[in-house]
Amino acid sequence: MSRFFTFTTVGLLALGTVFGSGEVATAVSFGPSSEEKSLQELLDAITVDGPKIDTVNAQTGFDLFTNTASSGSVATFMFELTSKASISKFGIYNQSGVKAQLFGGSNDVSDGATVNFLGNGNVTISTIGFPPGNAPSPSITTYTGFGNVFGFYIETEQETFYTQNSRNPNGSQQAVIYQGNNQTTLQIQGRQPGVFTDNEFIIAFEDLLRSIPGNSDSDFQDLVVLVESIKPTSAIAIPEPGTANTLLAFGLGSFALMLKGQRRKLES
Ligand SMILES: [Ca+2]
Numbered sequence: 438m439s440r441f442f443t444f445t446t447v448g449l450l451a452l453g454t455v456f457g458s459g460e461v462a463t464a465v466s467f468g469p470s471s472e473e474k475s476l477q478e479l480l481d482a483i484t485v486d487g488p489k490i491d492t493v494n495a496q497t498g499f500d501l502f503t504n505t506a507s508s509g510s511v512a513t514f515m516f517e518l519t520s521k522a523s524i525s526k527f528g529i530y531n532q533s534g535v536k537a538q539l540f541g542g543s544n545d546v547s548d549g550a551t552v553n554f555l556g557n558g559n560v561t562i563s564t565i566g567f568p569p570g571n572a573p574s575p576s577i578t579t580y581t582g583f584g585n586v587f588g589f590y591i592e593t594e595q596e597t598f599y600t601q602n603s604r605n606p607n608g609s610q611q612a613v614i615y616q617g618n619n620q621t622t623l624q625i626q627g628r629q630p631g632v633f634t635d636n637e638f639i640i641a642f643e644d645l646l647r648s649i650p651g652n653s654d655s656d657f658q659d660l661v662v663l664v665e666s667i668k669p670t671s672a673i674a675i676p677e678p679g680t681a682n683t684l685l686a687f688g689l690g691s692f693a694l695m696l697k698g699q700r701r702k703l704e705s
């Protein structure tokens with residue numbers, strides 16, 4: 438009989454662990470509305486088909502990425518609603534903290550950056566400006582030994598914020614990231630419409646430090662970029678309800694099996 442209780446305890450502990458890991462990351466709260474359009478309104482306005490992206494509940498906990506099999510990635514500039522628009526820079530950084538810029542202050546909506554991850558560890562980035570808005574001259578830059586594991590950063594005149602909260606002052610979260618759902622069709626201004634596929638991610642930055650009360654409006658539309666042909670290096674996304682249910686069902690299934698096995702032992 439004591440053995441039965443031991444098994445029961447193990448089963449419940451396992452379930453508790455499943456729920457606990459899902460609660461590690463929590464969705465960030467957006468600030469009160471201002472005269473600027475919210476990230477939700479901006480994304481809704483470019484959604485031409487399929488379900489709208491839920492900016493609160495679709496947040497992932499991803500912060501580091503790598504390339505997919507093509508060893509190249511493409512970033513498309515989506516929005517930039519901030520007084521710092523003419524100075525903000527956006528790019529990728531590696532785990533040594535080395536930055537590789539994709540967009541500079543003169544870039545704006547529709548501009549594109551292509552990142553090639555080369556076998557020798559070098560990275561080349563070519564950035565092209567397209568109408569509407571500014572169309573700065575194309576640029577190509579090589580970063581030696583950059584590697585292919587990276588996060589994203591925004592750089593203003595005073596500071597740099599990273600997708601890894603641990604690199605930000607006070608561990609502040611300065612970016613929200615959404616993964617494509619293979620259903621929603623988006624049309625970025627100046628671009629053809631296309632399905633938001635699951636190897637595509639929207640990286641949306643807040644450009645003022647959020648950990649100081651009253652310092653930031655937390656609107657997360659200060660610089661927003663769509664990046665394709667990347668994948669997260671870890672699976673720390675906030676689980677969707679369906680995922681949690683699956684885990685719960687699996688956990689209960691295991692538990693039932695354990696009980697069944699135990700009953701056989703008792704009978705034998
Ligand atoms: Ca803003």
Ligand SMILES: [Ca+2]
Nearest residue numbers: 546567569570
């Ligand atoms: Ca442009």
Ligand SMILES: [Ca+2]
Nearest residue numbers: 644655656659
């Ligand atoms: Ca802001």
